[in-house]
Amino acid sequence: QKEVEQNSGPLSVPEGAIASLNCTYSDRGSQSFFWYRQYSGKSPELIMFIYSNGDKEDGRFTAQLNKASQYVSLLIRDSQPSDSATYLCAASPDRGSTLGRLYFGRGTQLTVWP
Amino acid sequence: GAGVSQSPSNKVTEKGKDVELRCDPISGHTALYWYRQSLGQGLEFLIYFQGNSAPDKSGLPSDRFSAERTGGSVSTLTIQRTQQEDSAVYLCASSRTVNQPQHFGDGTRLSIL
Numbered sequence A: 001q002k003e004v005e006q007n008s009g010p011l012s013v014p015e016g017a018i019a020s021l022n023c024t025y026s027d028r029g030s031q032s033f034f035w036y037r038q039y040s041g042k043s044p045e046l047i048m049f050i051y052s053n054g055d056k057e058d059g060r061f062t063a064q065l066n067k068a069s070q071y072v073s074l075l076i077r078d079s080q081p082s083d084s085a086t087y088l089c090a091a092s093p094d095r096g097s098t099l100g101r102l103y104f105g106r107g108t109q110l111t112v113w114p
Numbered sequence B: 001g002a003g004v005s006q007s008p009s010n011k012v013t014e015k016g017k018d019v020e021l022r023c024d025p026i027s028g029h030t031a032l033y034w035y036r037q038s039l040g041q042g043l044e045f046l047i048y049f050q051g052n053s054a055p056d057k058s059g060l061p062s063d064r065f066s067a068e069r070t071g072g073s074v075s076t077l078t079i080q081r082t083q084q085e086d087s088a089v090y091l092c093a094s095s096r097t098v099n100q101p102q103h104f105g106d107g108t109r110l111s112i113l
Helices: none
Strands: A004-006 A011-014 A019-025 A030-038 A045-050 A054-058 A061-066 A071-076 A085-093 A108-113 B005-007 B010-013 B019-024 B031-037 B043-050 B053-056 B065-069 B075-079 B088-095 B108-112
Touching: A004 A085, A011 A019, A019 A030, A019 A085, A019 A108, A030 A061, A030 A071, A045 A054, A045 A061, A045 A071, A071 A085, B005 B088, B010 B019, B019 B088, B019 B108, B031 B075, B043 B065, B043 B075, B075 B088
Parallel strands: A011 A108, B010 B108
Antiparallel strands: A004 A019, A019 A071, A030 A045, A030 A085, A054 A061, A061 A071, A085 A108, B005 B019, B019 B075, B031 B043, B031 B088, B043 B053, B065 B075, B088 B108
16 A cells, blocks of 8 residues: 555644645655645645655745655745645655556645734 | 646536546646545545556546546546445546646536435
């Protein structure tokens, strides 16, 4: 069973703070990792993806990957109330019969208060 | 270009009826995926297509569910003899090719009475 685990939260941070979202995965064969943001009643929106160990930065967002620890994280700097949403972590294997599908965590609900 | 387009956006039907959901992927995307999300649940993979072929159908919950894709573009997901537990948001995503980032449509909210 290939599982992706996230703290369900809710995570609450003040405006301007750094929000840290964490995710672990069980399948060592996973090679590609994605973070999606999902507003209530809306579909998931891709915000970051990472394939290699280390950090990847895009604006206020930084994704971090540690394959040895099977750990992925998303940092949101200078958090804004508009960042309030559920953040979904997803992993994808790069080979085998399940190539192509994403395994999603249950999501972490983030609230940024003014 | 345009994003992933799904129709209908909402569907209410009676138990036992058949329903057909449609997905039009982003132009040029060869891979297409179907997921569903039940209230308070995570996203559940159903099936994906690479071109017109479906290498992985293992997520389909039962033989009442089927999907096809023609011309490497539009896909339809059909649910026969719907049950109340089929009520969910059905999401379609596409990517340039397999293992590339997937982009989701707005989904079809299916309600079975």
